[in-house]
Amino acid sequence: MRNLFPILTVLLAIVVIWYAGAVVMNSTWTQDQAERAGVELSFSEVVADTMAQDRPKLPAPHQVAAELWKTTVGKKITSKRSLVFHGWITFSATMVGFGIGTTAGILLAIGIVYNRAMDMSVMPWAIASQTIPILAIAPMIIVVLNSMGVQGLLPKAVISAYLSFFPVVVGMVKGLRAPDMMQLDLMRTYNASGAAMFWKLRLPSSMPYLFASLKVGVAASLVGTIVAELPSGAVRGLGARLLSGSYYGQTIQIWSALLAAAALAGMLVGIVGIVERMTLKRMGMAQ
Template structure:
């Protein structure tokens, strides 16, 4: 007669679960970055603080130096908690319609970003279709598309603004066109690669079915290019945000994240600059995430398995 022994599985510890996933590595990297940031904050702000102690004739200790270096009103490098406090103050504690609100400035920049992104994506897809289906466009247009990206955007942005203002176009559209200029390139490159991704045997099969050019495009080339489209759109939407911010710099704009950065640099408000930078980074991450959600939904409808 044998007795079966049963043992209850020991629940894994919280640390083990974190280590098995992605959370712990992310937390370790984030903690290391914060430590480095705080160290550089003290190092860069300490000279001015020591000079302030000497001019005031006050005695100080290392603890006083560390505390005061991370609490300066206009530091060389603000501490992380200063940046977070500024973001909280200008998003939660400030009315969204106020021109001191980061959300207000983010919306102004987002408007031109989305308009430029939509125009750039549509333009990029149309150019890619022409390049794939027309050999003359492939040989003539594609080199110019590549060459267009060698021009520094900081040099061309003022020219676009001045020319468009001269013909009476101002406000949202000039900034959107700068976003378009930056965002259409990754879409063109990605979609050309996507449209050409079907294998020769697949194209021969479509000819066997007596499919025309339009049917081959919509039934084969377009579905094959969708993964490339979404990958290029993730790059395009982030770079469109950069274009919108750059477009706000030479216009003397009073609203938008670019204007916020410019005002902060004029008055030495480094905390304001860093808060605007983090808002821009968060906005870009959110836009890329939205494109990713759209990709998963559409590809799932097309039968793609996770």
């Protein structure tokens, strides 16, 4: 209970600030409408109206909560208006992209650690690739792949992998280089082969670094998938839900999709954390 108190305090502060922001941002429209009608509203009437607008500038927390309930529990998961349906589409592309990015990142990291030429050539390019804004490169990737007849999940997965591979590369390189010279010299004293040094020393030492980078990578992978859904004109996925909400000025829909994406990201990071604890405990590196 003591550990929950700071969390609940922060959540309460966020909700209070959110409600205050909704009143301030939505009151302009309320007062304009009252002036046109020649009606003078009291403060309580203004507050009540800002909490119930159909298309507010900033939806109140209870409006977003009601929309989330309606589009998750209140809809069949096969419905095109269900956030569960759209979340599954985004989740599928995210997992494929995360798998591609993680595999590529680990292989690149191994090559960088064991090959000086790759260290001098690949690593700078990997760093430079992250300076390109994803909003600029996503349409290019989609157009190129569409011209090759590749559509659907794969273009989104490629963009997702583009964002997720870099944290894995950096973390894995740091982890594989974590053993100090004394540990490496001890392995050489026992006449350990390069493969034995990798499997017995470098790889186990890299696990904490790898899982830390995977948590960043899976969140970045989700962002990449959502961004990929925006310029592709997708009609399914959380990105498409955000896009349709912006087209029709449905701010409540936009905020509910944002919170759904945040919840999905938290779930994915939590799953990686569970796998991390299980793996490190099995390796004797955690209690």
